[in-house]
Amino acid sequence: MSIRRPFFSPPFFGTFLAIAILLASCGSSTNYDHTGLCADWEEFSIGDYLFQNNVWGKGSISDYEQCLFEASGGGFPAGWHWIWPQPGGGVKAYPEVIFGHKPWNASSTTLDLPVQLSEDPEITAAYDITQDASGSYNLAFDIWLTSTNPPTGNTITREIMIWLDRNIIVAAGTFQETVTIDSKSYDFYRADFADWTYLAFVKTAPEFSGNTRIDLFFDYLVGEGHITAAEYCASIEFGNEVISGSGQTELTSYSVTIN
Numbered sequence: 001m002s003i004r005r006p007f008f009s010p011p012f013f014g015t016f017l018a019i020a021i022l023l024a025s026c027g028s029s030t031n032y033d034h035t036g037l038c039a040d041w042e043e044f045s046i047g048d049y050l051f052q053n054n055v056w057g058k059g060s061i062s063d064y065e066q067c068l069f070e071a072s073g074g075g076f077p078a079g080w081h082w083i084w085p086q087p088g089g090g091v092k093a094y095p096e097v098i099f100g101h102k103p104w105n106a107s108s109t110t111l112d113l114p115v116q117l118s119e120d121p122e123i124t125a126a127y128d129i130t131q132d133a134s135g136s137y138n139l140a141f142d143i144w145l146t147s148t149n150p151p152t153g154n155t156i157t158r159e160i161m162i163w164l165d166r167n168i169i170v171a172a173g174t175f176q177e178t179v180t181i182d183s184k185s186y187d188f189y190r191a192d193f194a195d196w197t198y199l200a201f202v203k204t205a206p207e208f209s210g211n212t213r214i215d216l217f218f219d220y221l222v223g224e225g226h227i228t229a230a231e232y233c234a235s236i237e238f239g240n241e242v243i244s245g246s247g248q249t250e251l252t253s254y255s256v257t258i259n
Helices: 010-025 214-223
Strands: 043-046 049-052 065-070 078-084 096-100 123-146 156-167 174-181 184-192 197-203 209-213 232-239 242-258
Touching: 043 065, 049 065, 096 242, 123 214, 156 214, 174 214, 209 214, 232 242
Parallel strands: 156 197
Antiparallel strands: 043 049, 049 096, 065 078, 078 242, 096 232, 123 156, 123 209, 123 232, 123 242, 174 184, 184 197
């Protein structure tokens, strides 16, 4: 796959070069390989985790760079960096790591997903993250529920997001209430889109290291009537929704366990 080399008009070029040098030098001293991982939708796997250079909202924008990286010998630490100079508009991209069966993909990365919520799975995501970013973005789980197994884009019922950090960007929909889940506080939003229901939990204090009990969010949503136990958790994805700015997210470690 060829590497996309973005074009920058003269007003952007000097800024881009300075930011690129800064991003290349930030984080740990690990010798990352940034070559060959900057093409739109490029992917690589670490075990059951599929990293994807997701640029779903870029439209006709061309003056950007977004790249995946992993340790030079493969494996963690791994992550992505981005430069989206054009402000405003909606979400341009979601560089991410996928665990499970993303509804638009052909297969699952793991035998553990999809799982029906009625099976009452215990799902824990554990992470240790270093993030250096500016502009409008979040750091969030994106979880797809479907009415079928295997899932498809046409059988999506809910999109559940859990935001661990945000800057400028705000969740879609209407604020419902502030909730406490697993002793952590979140502002809860709901939007009813044409194709599915969007449910977002925005953490009131940023978190970059620890764990999130995803099944406890399912318990809350079932109890409040926002979802049903008949639905399937198809995939658990994690990344940065980016509107504009620059940054780098490094996952020193990342895992999802289902019991």
